[in-house]
Amino acid sequence: MKYLIWLVVLLAVVVWFQRAKKSMLAGNDAAGEGEAGAEPGMPRPKPSRFRRRTDSNVETMVQCAHCGIHFPASEAVVHASGAYYCSEEHRRLASF
Ligand SMILES: [Zn+2]
Structure with a gap:
């Protein structure tokens, strides 16, 4: 029973860690990592800054x-x- 709790905790840590790693990769080198899943032919125009300007500020x-x-x-x-x-x-x- 005790092992089950530890297993859940470990799983949560692993999932959290992988997610953190993924977001870190996306932030650092989006050009190399993100091209596989992104829409082909379209260069991405800095998503965060573009979005912020269009729908909240103006x-x-x-x-x-x-x-x-x-x-x-x-x-x-x-x-x-x-x-x-x-x-x-x-x-x-x-x-x-
Ligand atoms: Zn009113």
Whole structure:
């Protein structure tokens, strides 16, 4: 019974270690290691920096016409009049 616990612990350590090793390899030499699985023909354009710039930093902020809270435009509920609302409920409340 005691051995079973040790086996589980050992397995967890091994899995953790392999995962750490894998991420370290991906970070250091992505060019050599990652080419096998990546899409062919497309050079990868620095994934992390590219992603950060596109979807979080340059998000347009809008203000809810009902409660006045600021939130990203992608989450906005737009009324027929063109007004932005933070939620479906506020849009409904404002239309009454
Ligand atoms: Zn609101």
